[in-house]
Amino acid sequence: MNQFVKLWVIVGLAFLALPLLVIVPLSFTSGHYMVYTPEMLALEPDAYSARWYSEVLHDRDWMLALRNSLIIGLSAAALSTVLGTLAALGLSRSGTPGRNVWTALILLPQIVPIVVTAGGIYSAFSDLNLIGTYAGVIIAHTVLAAPVAVITIRASLERFDWNLLAASSTLGAGPLLTFWKVTLPLIRPAIVAGAIFAFATSLDEVVVIQFIGSYDQKTVPIQMLIGLREHLSPAILAVASMLVCFALSILVLSELMRRRSEIYARKTTKT
Amino acid sequence: MTDDIIGRYENVSKFYGSMAVVKNLNLDIRRGEFLSLLGPSGSGKTTTLMMLAGLQSPSSGHIFLNGRPIETTPPHRRNIGVVFQNYALFPHMTIAENLAYPLKARRMARADIAQRVQRGLEMVKLQPLAQRRPTELSGGQQQRVALARALVFEPSIVLLDEPLGALDRQLRETMQLELKQLHRETGVTMVYVTHDQAEAMTMSDRVAVFNDGKLLQCAPPPEIYDRPTSAFVAEFVGESNRLSGAVAAVDEGGCTVTTDAGIAIRTRPQPGLQRGQAVFVYLRPERILVGGAAAACENRHEAPIADAIFLGDHTRLRIELPGNRDFTIKQNFFGETRPPDLGDRIVFGWTAEAPQVVPV
Incomplete structure (x- = not known):
């Protein structure tokens, strides 16, 4: 059996x-x-x-897409990590009013069908002249990636000893110093993990960007779609293989981060 | 406000929703004293402490520190050291870094910090562990680090929230002595929250007894023990025999209470009693005299022994007194005085000094 x-x-x-x-x-x-x-x-x-790999690395379109993916992914990851950390801290504090409502609102972009979100963002952004701009795509990706960061960071705050912040304040440290010296070092592994997942979310995104991005903002997955449509060359496979490698390294990295944050959690909860 | 008052609560109340946790508290903290806030859990003592630290804010009333109201001062500007129940040591810092933290927050010079950290470590005898992390230390050692960290920046008051609660009994007693010694050496004002009345008695200059959000009595330990002003204090602190009755007579020499079972008890003058008032009379078991010693007592009785338990340093005698069938006497029988047997009739009594009369 x-x-x-x-x-x-x-x-x-x-x-x-x-x-x-x-x-x-x-x-x-x-x-x-x-x-x-x-x-x-x-x-x-x-x-x-390795000809298709060298083909990809020498192709203007692929290189533009790679550059875009990095610019948009890193910016969206940075933004959603900062916002996500602040939101996670606020949502984890027992004193915050309406925590459940805020949580639901923040997680909404991950729950609503992506096409609906994309449509909403499109109509909002066209009034703001953000269609076809890097800023527009980065903001849209931040909306999608921030929930992922919030979930990851909140998980580590579940076991956070809030007494440490009270202790820090009685020892003479203001809120800002407390954040830099106590909160941030203790939740850093979770923040790094959140940033990685946020980056992966942006890298993976193909729907919203088709609504609001122009040719100039095309990312790697968009270029892959174009490639699949226009000429089925093994270059796509080369890119796909690189993405698999990248995804694997993200998995390994986030697992390492998770272990480190477990160790921290154990340290803080032990009396 | 005089100079020797360092902190003051004035009509302070704290509500959580509609529930009052602290009710109209008035309390002075004297400079340099060791003050214990004693009470069962949920009596409001920790909330009282946290309001002084600034970690909770009063719903009404005022709190003064060094003569100035401090409601609008955030915790990090109050210069009050706090030792938390779970120690709250920073797990990502070494012991030395933990001690240096409040000094760095005050932007002290590097050399100054090093010197003070060193002194702090010496104070609690932890120099060899300076480079360890908190998790590598035992409970007692962590406790000492928390103490040193709360003292190292020379705060005006140190607040301790049941700091010995997590330690085993033997370690707790050692730490009590160390804490008392630290208090003497540093001369800093300490406010100590505990639910352990023995702990409060051994360590404090004054004990403030709380129940149900109210401060019932604040006085030196002997006064709390011998002259409780309420039934709760009399029963919470130490052991007592209770007899209920009513005041029969009040005169200059003292007063007389007749218990419900008809026993007349003569006591020293006690203020605030009126004829006919319903009262409890409390008698400490060890203040009751037996045999020849009882001969000169104003209050004297004779009764058979219902129970005698030998406990080494004393023997507990139970007597079925009318109105209290668990009337207890603690007596140290030694040498010629032989402990009585079950059923023996003994003479016992107490002086007019012994009974404490409190309103019901």
Whole structure:
């Protein structure tokens, strides 16, 4: 029985991971199409090359998309981390009035169908002349990424010892000094994790940006969609493989952060 | 306000919604004293303390520190040290950094800070642990760090919120002595919250007894013990025999209470009593004399022993007195005086000094 369950788990995991395992070798093809050639299956060295990677790195469109993804992702991550940290602190304090209402409002962009959010943002931004601007896309992505940051940071505040802040104030530290010297160092791992997730959210986003972004703001996933529509070149697979690597490193990083914040939490809760 | 009053509560009340936690509190804190706020949990003593620290604000009334009202002063400008129940040491800092924190917040010179941290560590005998983190320390050691941190910046008052509550009994007693010694050495005013009446008695210059949000009595420990002014204080502090009755006569030499069971009790003069008033008479078990010693007492009785329990340093005798079937006498039988057996009739009594009469 136990063996049977194990087998199913392995099959399930394989089902999840197989698409990734298929595209990575395929991205190293020396051919022009997204198929495994007989030569590749025979493991002939000539059938493999890094040409599509170099193609991507030398292509003006791909490089623009990569640059945009970084600019928009990093800005949105920075904004949503700052806002998310403040919101998480406010929402975790027992004295804040209407906490549940605020929480619901902040999390709303993550719950409402993305197309609805995108439509709303589009009509609001067209009045503000933010359509087709970096600022517009960054703000929109912040709206989507901030809830992710709030959730991550709030989770670590669940076990935060608020007495430390009271102690800090009686020791002569004002609210700002207390934040820098006590709050921030203790929740830093959670903030870093929140920032990573916020960045990943922005990087992943393809709906809202189609509503409000122009050609100049196209990001990597948009370029991939364009690529899929116009010419099915293995360059897309190369980009996809890079994204998989990136996602894996985010997973590893956030797990490391989670462990560190666990250690901190244990330290603060032990008397 | 005179110079020797460092802090004052004036008609202070605190409500949570419609629930009153502190009711119309008037209390002076004298410069340099060790004042204990004693009461059961939920009596408002911690709230009283936290209002002085500025971590909670009074709903009405005023709090003065060094003669000035401080309601609008935020906690970090009050210069009051607080030792929290769970110590609240900063887990991401070493012990030395924890001690340096209040000094850095005051922008002191680096050399000054180092010197004071060193002195603080010496004060609580923790020099070897300066570079450790709080989690690497035992409960008692963490307690000492919290104390040193609350003292190192020379606050005008140090507030302690049940700081020994989490420690085991033996360690608690050691820490009580250390705390008392620190108080003597530093001369700083300390306000100490506790629900342990023995702790309050051993350490304090004065004890303020709270119940249900009200301050019932504030006096030195002997007075709290011997002259409680309310039934609650008499019963919360130490052990007492209670007899209920009414005042039968008041004259210059004292007053006479007749208990409900008809026993007449003569006491020293006690202010505020009126003839016919319903009262409780409290008698401490160890203030009751037995045998020959009772001969000269104004109040004398003879009764059989219902129970005798030998406890080493004293023997507890139970007597079924009319009106109180658990009337207890604590007596140290030593040498020739043999502890009486069950059923033996003994003579016991008390002087007019012993009974404390309080209104019902």
